[in-house]
Amino acid sequence: MSPRGVAIPDLRxxxxxxxxxxxxxxGAAALTSRAVTTEAECAKGVLHTHFSGIDEFVAELVLDRFARSARDAGELASKVGRGSVGGNLAEVALALLDSLDPAVVGLxxxxxxxxxxxxxxxEAGAPGFTAIxxxxxxxxxxxxQGGRVPEGTDAATTSLALVGTVHHLLLTRTPDSVTAAAETIRRLTAVLLGDAR
Structure with a gap:
């Protein structure tokens, strides 16, 4: 337990x-401010010192994970011409899918x-699905432009289809369907890139 009045590095x-x-x-029903601070080994009131309540805390957790996924997606630019296009897209999509527990999304x-x-x-511009x-x-x-994606590919629509599907899976999957969701992402990237074998 951290002593009272001592700053905790990376508290959020x-x-x-x-x-x-x-x-x-x-499970989601167990998520209370006390459960969080006990698990984090912090003083019981520290969550309410930094967040107005459990609702803001849950929202900020989700926003933080979306921002992390947006940063990961931004790294795609460094992979142009490297690896397989489908593999690179699937990696980003699966990272987004794994960024949040389905129960947290439900909350x-x-x-x-x-x-x-x-x-x-x-709406105010926090990084999320639009940035991805x-x-x-x-x-x-x-x-x-580098010739690794067919010339007629509509990049914006392909991107929307991929990110929209991940969004759907993120909001609807259950802990038991994680493997199936990952397989759906792999199949989708193949279809979107014209390789449905």
Whole structure:
């Protein structure tokens, strides 16, 4: 337990990681501020010192993971001409799919305060699915110019199809369907790139 009044390095990430462990182990219903701070080995009131409540905390956790996924997607630019195009796209899509536990996504959707906070932050420009889609579009256009994607490929529509499908899977999958969702992503990237074998 951290002593009272002593700064905790990377406190947000420590609390977010603790919340993910609580949800993975005990389910979404177990996610309370006390459960999070106990798991993070912090003083009980520290969550409420930094967040207005559990709804804002859940929303900020989701936004943090979306921002991380957007940064990962931004790395596609460094992979132009390297690896397989389908493999590079699948890697980004699977990272996004794995960025949040389905139960955390469920909390962010079903708790009105968390849902509203998340939506407003995304509307205000917080990195999320739009940023990921833009990175994928830019990557596909660069690969098309390099001859690794067929000339007639509509990069923006392909990107929308991929990111939209990941969004759907992220919101609807269950812990038992993670493997099936990953296989869907692999099949989809093959189809989108014209390799449905």
């Amino acid at each position: 990430e420590r609390l977010f990681a603790a919340a993910e462990r609580v949800v993975a182990r005990d 962010a959707m079903t708790r009105p305060g968390a849902s509203t906070h998340t939506r407003r932050a995304l 889609q833009e990175s994928v579009t830019e990557y596909l256009e660069a690969e098309r």
